[in-house]
Amino acid sequence: MGWLSRLVNGWWRQQGPQGDDTPEPEPVVMIVAPPEPDNLVELNPPGGRIHRIHPATMALVEEMSSYAEFVEVMQRHLHNVCNETQDAAENILGQALDVEGSVSDLVRHVSTTMQSDQFVEAAETLQISVDAGRGIISDLIHQHHTTQREIRDSISTMHMLSDKMKSHLREIEDIRRYTDLLAINARIRIAGLGSNTGLEVIAEEIRELSSNTGALAQNLRSELGEMDRLISEDLLARVTGQELADEARARDLQDSFESLSNHMSMLSRMQEELLTEVHLRGEAVRDPLNTLCGSIQFQDVARQQLEQVGRALNMISDHFVALSNAIIHDDAPPDSSIATCLSNILENYVMEQQRAAHVGGASAAAPRIELF
Amino acid sequence: MTKTIMLVDDSPTILMSMGAILGRAGYNVAKAASGEEALRELQGGQKPALIITDLNMGSMNGIELIRRLRQTPTTRFTPIIMLTTESAMDKRQEARSAGATGWIVKPVQPTDLLAVVKQMVPGA
Numbered sequence: 001m002g003w004l005s006r007l008v009n010g011w012w013r014q015q016g017p018q019g020d021d022t023p024e025p026e027p028v029v030m031i032v033a034p035p036e037p038d039n040l041v042e043l044n045p046p047g048g049r050i051h052r053i054h055p056a057t058m059a060l061v062e063e064m065s066s067y068a069e070f071v072e073v074m075q076r077h078l079h080n081v082c083n084e085t086q087d088a089a090e091n092i093l094g095q096a097l098d099v100e101g102s103v104s105d106l107v108r109h110v111s112t113t114m115q116s117d118q119f120v121e122a123a124e125t126l127q128i129s130v131d132a133g134r135g136i137i138s139d140l141i142h143q144h145h146t147t148q149r150e151i152r153d154s155i156s157t158m159h160m161l162s163d164k165m166k167s168h169l170r171e172i173e174d175i176r177r178y179t180d181l182l183a184i185n186a187r188i189r190i191a192g193l194g195s196n197t198g199l200e201v202i203a204e205e206i207r208e209l210s211s212n213t214g215a216l217a218q219n220l221r222s223e224l225g226e227m228d229r230l231i232s233e234d235l236l237a238r239v240t241g242q243e244l245a246d247e248a249r250a251r252d253l254q255d256s257f258e259s260l261s262n263h264m265s266m267l268s269r270m271q272e273e274l275l276t277e278v279h280l281r282g283e284a285v286r287d288p289l290n291t292l293c294g295s296i297q298f299q300d301v302a303r304q305q306l307e308q309v310g311r312a313l314n315m316i317s318d319h320f321v322a323l324s325n326a327i328i329h330d331d332a333p334p335d336s337s338i339a340t341c342l343s344n345i346l347e348n349y350v351m352e353q354q355r356a357a358h359v360g361g362a363s364a365a366a367p368r369i370e371l372f
Numbered sequence: 373m374t375k376t377i378m379l380v381d382d383s384p385t386i387l388m389s390m391g392a393i394l395g396r397a398g399y400n401v402a403k404a405a406s407g408e409e410a411l412r413e414l415q416g417g418q419k420p421a422l423i424i425t426d427l428n429m430g431s432m433n434g435i436e437l438i439r440r441l442r443q444t445p446t447t448r449f450t451p452i453i454m455l456t457t458e459s460a461m462d463k464r465q466e467a468r469s470a471g472a473t474g475w476i477v478k479p480v481q482p483t484d485l486l487a488v489v490k491q492m493v494p495g496a
Contacts, residue, residue: 290482293389297479
């Protein structure tokens with residue numbers, strides 16, 4: 001409560017009638033100096049005129065004066081809203097740009113890593129090793145086939161030699177039979193000559209020689225048979241078995257290297273796809289971020305609208321103060337009416353939607369972009 | 373060579389958001405929070421291919437800035453776009469008379485902004 005209303009109200013409490021049936025107060029008579037009693041208000045208008053002001057009017061004047069304080073509070077609220085939306089908008093933008101920065105860093109890191117000399121060199125080295133491994137296996141298989149063919153050739157040669165030896169054995173058998181016949185003939189002739197000629201010993205020696213030759217030939221035949229069996233069955237079976245096993249292992253190795261090579265190609269393809277995808281995703285972040293950056297302009301638009309509301313509040317507050325001063329200090333009344341204030345507010349709008357909201361109509365369809 | 377675009381606005385939000393949009397499109401962005409700061413930057417040797425300025429800013433508004441720039445030999449022919457919430461036709465006309473190249477009302481879609489920029493700064 002201002003000093004003026006306190007004075008007026010104090011005077012009314014002391015001078016006015018008491019009780020529930022209090023009648024409407026009479027207009028107060030205020031005089032210029034000398035202010036004798038405390039319950040009179042001294043005003044100092046030009047010319048020293050005496051004012052009559054009703055206490056209720058004084059209360060209204062006081063009320064009008066307090067609008068300035070009210071507007072100040074409202075201005076602080078508006079200021080807070082502007083500041084908070086400003087901070088929020090900057091935070092949102094900052095975080096969005098941080099996210100974009102992180103995504104860009106990630107894309108750059110993935111690209112750099114996957115296209116780095118080290119990575120490319122490792123992939124190439126691995127591919128070269130795989131190709132070299134496949135070449136070595138191919139050579140080994142070829143060499144193995146050659147060895148197998150040579151072993152089979154050797155076995156054939158051994159068979160041939162065995163056949164030759166059997167042929168020689170047959171000749172030895174013929175010699176044994178001839179020696180046998182010779183021994184029989186010798187014994188017949190020696191028997192014709194009579195006993196004690198000493199030739200019986202020679203005939204016996206010849207017979208024994210034939211017998212030994214026969215036994216030797218028999219042994220040789222038997223050992224040749226065993227050798228044939230070993231070559232034909234055992235050695236050939238082993239060679240064949242080994243050949244089959246080696247071929248199976250070679251096929252496994254070939255399959256492994258083939259698979260390794262396929263996986264290498266697949267990895268290389270996946271690497272390219274990943275790189276493309278990472279780039280695409282990185283690009284895809286741009287659109288929503290651009291939209292966000294565009295949308296965040298609402299803060300600036302809202303701030304300007306709030307500032308306009310603040311200016312309008314100030315205008316009304318100033319108007320009330322001017323009215324109060326006109327009543328209390330006998331100042332000239334404000335130049336403008338509330339209608340004029342509204343008109344000024346309308347003139348000072350910046351945005352088309354503000355003008356439309358003010359007059360309660362639709363926004364004019366002015367082009368939003370115009371190049372001169 | 374990367375083209376530079378100067379943004380002049382007293383709103384940090386606009387400087388950040390528009391700067392990000394232009395930066396993402398591959399432009400180098402110089403920012404100024406007032407007309408005076410923009411003039412200082414330009415006097416310091418900054419040579420933008422395009423200037424985008426707000427209209428309503430503290431002590432020097434956008435139209436005054438344009439007038440000053442048109443009096444300066446280095447920026448006499450630099451395209452200047454007004455980016456503002458103001459939509460009044462008389463203000464547009466005033467800006468055009470002062471030497472503005474175009475007028476964009478906020479909020480602007482990023483794609484629209486970039487289309488205008490591309491038109492003003494070809495070959496960027």
